[in-house]
Amino acid sequence: MRTRALPALALLLALASGCAVGPEYRRPQVEPPAAFRGQDQADPASLADQPWWQVFADADLKALIDQALAGNFDVQAAAQRVEEYRARAGMERADYLPTLTPGAGWTRGRNSGYTTGGGSTGSVFNVQATLNWELDLWGRLRRLNEAARARYLGTLEARRGVCLATVAQVAQAWFELRDLDTRLAIAKDSVADYQATLELFNRRLQAGAASALETSRAQAALATAQASVPDLERQIAAQENLISLLLGRGPGPVPRSGDPAAADLPPAIPAGLPSALLERRPDLRRAEQDLVAANAAVGVAQAAWFPTFTLTSVLGGIAPELNQLFGKGKEWEINPALNGPSIQGLRLRDQKAVAVAQWQQARTQYQAAVTGAFGEVATLLTAYRKLAEQEQAQAQAVAANREAVRLATLRYDTGLSSYLDVLDAQQQLYPARDALAAVRLARQATLVGLYKALGGGWNLEDPGKAGGWAAPKG
Numbered sequence: 001m002r003t004r005a006l007p008a009l010a011l012l013l014a015l016a017s018g019c020a021v022g023p024e025y026r027r028p029q030v031e032p033p034a035a036f037r038g039q040d041q042a043d044p045a046s047l048a049d050q051p052w053w054q055v056f057a058d059a060d061l062k063a064l065i066d067q068a069l070a071g072n073f074d075v076q077a078a079a080q081r082v083e084e085y086r087a088r089a090g091m092e093r094a095d096y097l098p099t100l101t102p103g104a105g106w107t108r109g110r111n112s113g114y115t116t117g118g119g120s121t122g123s124v125f126n127v128q129a130t131l132n133w134e135l136d137l138w139g140r141l142r143r144l145n146e147a148a149r150a151r152y153l154g155t156l157e158a159r160r161g162v163c164l165a166t167v168a169q170v171a172q173a174w175f176e177l178r179d180l181d182t183r184l185a186i187a188k189d190s191v192a193d194y195q196a197t198l199e200l201f202n203r204r205l206q207a208g209a210a211s212a213l214e215t216s217r218a219q220a221a222l223a224t225a226q227a228s229v230p231d232l233e234r235q236i237a238a239q240e241n242l243i244s245l246l247l248g249r250g251p252g253p254v255p256r257s258g259d260p261a262a263a264d265l266p267p268a269i270p271a272g273l274p275s276a277l278l279e280r281r282p283d284l285r286r287a288e289q290d291l292v293a294a295n296a297a298v299g300v301a302q303a304a305w306f307p308t309f310t311l312t313s314v315l316g317g318i319a320p321e322l323n324q325l326f327g328k329g330k331e332w333e334i335n336p337a338l339n340g341p342s343i344q345g346l347r348l349r350d351q352k353a354v355a356v357a358q359w360q361q362a363r364t365q366y367q368a369a370v371t372g373a374f375g376e377v378a379t380l381l382t383a384y385r386k387l388a389e390q391e392q393a394q395a396q397a398v399a400a401n402r403e404a405v406r407l408a409t410l411r412y413d414t415g416l417s418s419y420l421d422v423l424d425a426q427q428q429l430y431p432a433r434d435a436l437a438a439v440r441l442a443r444q445a446t447l448v449g450l451y452k453a454l455g456g457g458w459n460l461e462d463p464g465k466a467g468g469w470a471a472p473k474g
Contacts, residue, residue, distance in 0.1 A: 020139020021306070022299020025292050028363050030370050032274040038381030039271055046272025048280050048454035052167045055451055060256050061174045064247065068170045069163060071248030078155075078162040085152040092148035095141050098133035103316075128316025135311065140303035147296035154289035160458075161282035168452040170246050175444040177239045178260035182437045184232040185260075187225055190430040194222035197423055204419075214420055221427060265443055269384055269450055277373055280455030284373060287366045294355070294362040301355040304348055307340045373453065380450045387443040394436045401429040 035042035047055065053062045069075060110121040136142055198218040205215050241251035278284055312335040317326050341348060405425040411417040 020142045020299055020303075022139070022143055022302045023295060025295045027288065028291070028367055030278070030367060032277070032370075033374060034274075036271050036274055036374065036381055037378035038385065042273050043270045044273055044276075045270040046276065046280075046454055047269050047451055048272060048456045048458055050456070051460060052171075052451070052457055055447075055456065056167075056171050058174075060258075061171060064174060064243065064254070065167050065170050067247045067249075068166050072166050072246060073248055074162050075159075075166055076248070078159040082152075082155045082159050085148075085155040089145070089148040089152040092141075092145045095134070095144065096136070098131050098311075101130045101132070103128050103130070122320055124318060124320060125322050126316065126318040128314055131311075131313045131315075133311045135309045137309055138303040138306040140300055140308070143296045143299035143303060147293040147300070150289045150292035150296065154286045154293070157282045157286035157289060161286065164282060164452055164456060166246065167457070168448050170243065171448045171451075172445055173239060173243045173246060175441060175448070177236065177243065177254065178256070179437055179441040179444075180232055180236045180239060181256070181260040183434060184229065184236065186430055186433045186437070187228045187232055190225040190426070191222065191229065193426055194218065194225050197419065197426070198222050200419065214418075214423075217420070218423060221423060225430075265388075265440075265447060267388065269381060269447070271377055271381055271450070271454060274374055274377075277377065277455065278370065280458040281373055281453075282455060282458075284366075284369055284455075287362075287369045291359070291362040291366050294359040298352065298355045298359050301348075301352040304351065305341055307338050309336070309338050311336050376453045377450070380446055380453055384443065384446045384450060387439060387446060391436070391439045391443055394432070394439050398429070398432045398436050401425065401432045405429055 052065060056062065056065070104127040106123065106125050108121075108123040134141065198215070201215040201218045205212065240254045243254050244251045272280075278288075314331075314333040314335075316332075317330045319328060405422065408417065408422040408425040412419050412422050
């Protein structure tokens with residue numbers, strides 16, 4: 001009997017491991033450019049190949065990013081979402097296995113004896129285990145598992161994206177803070193110089209060698225410079241609080257050291273091959289996993305057109321005594337069943353049409369994301385190059401204004417011009433220094449944007465593993 005059952009079981013298992021209905025996933029056709037616009041030629045090397053602690057080579061910034069990756073609330077929520085979808089994928093995998101439902105009961109009562117000629121009181125014990133197993137003949141369960149796995153992998157990519165975004169947000173906030181430090185230093189320099197000018201004019205006015213007009217202009221310049229100091233200090237406090245939030249801690253000061261304008265920026269950015277962007281950017285990888293899940297959903301909808309084959313077996317016993325449950329009271333049953341699809345008018349057809357339309361939407365969204373990514377990188381590459389040219393020109397303007405202040409002071413000392421020429425030169429110098437700081441901040445922001453747009457750190461360990469996305473210790 002057992003020998004005859006083996007071929008039947010083998011046939012069922014062979015059917016259950018058959019091909020799944022529905023389309024097999026293929027990545028949509030995307031035509032990457034030969035090189036990014038803004039590149040002279042494509043270079044296999046890329047800024048994205050470097051870990052963030054090499055790109056942002058600032059000890060204070062590295063410490064802040066390390067803290068943010070450990071404490072940022074968005075990073076923590078993304079990690080929790082990964083665990084949720086890991087468990088969801090496990091739930092789908094469990095459908096491959098049989099479902100075992102145990103049960104037991106006890107009944108005690110008395111019958112009336114009307115038909116038997118005499119009443120009796122007794123007990124009935126029962127115990128049973130029911131096993132249900134759906135054989136995946138058409139691949140419905142496999143497609144459900146494929147979709148669940150894609151959604152899980154999508155959350156992993158989303159987590160990497162959140163980590164990369166956090167690195168970029170902290171770096172950007174840090175550069176903005178250091179820019180405010182630079183502008184505050186410029187403002188304090190201007191206050192000191194205008195204060196000295198006002199004191200000089202007051203002495204000259206008292207000696208009858210200067211006019212009230214000169215003194216009033218000096219007073220106005222000093223007051224304007226003084227007014228900018230508390231405003232910058234307010235902005236600095238707000239920026240420190242923002243960084244504290246990104247680190248997942250309460251508001252407070254942010255430690256920093258060194259000259260805020262001393263950090264060097266690379267003269268050029270290697271962007272790598274455009275085709276490599278599909279494998280590096282976590283948002284594109286996540287969009288592709290969404291497409292994989294949508295593709296699998298088409299297979300699930302198509303499998304609904306076919307019958308399902310389930311195998312149900314029951315093993316148990318029923319007896320008036322416990323010791324008879326698995327003796328005289330033992331019973332078993334095997335019930336294979338083939339259940340056809342529910343006939344609900346055109347519902348199954350429309351259900352598949354919905355899945356196909358959702359897959360088409362996911363494909364379009366993926367293609368749009370890829371095309372947008374190429375454009376984003378190209379725009380940032382051009383911006384970085386042009387900002388470098390602008391910074392160089394603005395630095396020359398600052399140098400020229402410094403020289404103008406020096407020459408105006410020299411001419412005043414030798415009696416060839418009035419001190420108003422010195423004041424006018426100073427009023428040109430400090431806005432020029434502010435403009436240089438603004439251009440440098442824009443260039444730093446573009447560097448951060450490029451690192452993010454290129455999928456920086458794509459080759460680092462998964463953030464869920466120990467040491468992943470963390471700065472090297474020591």
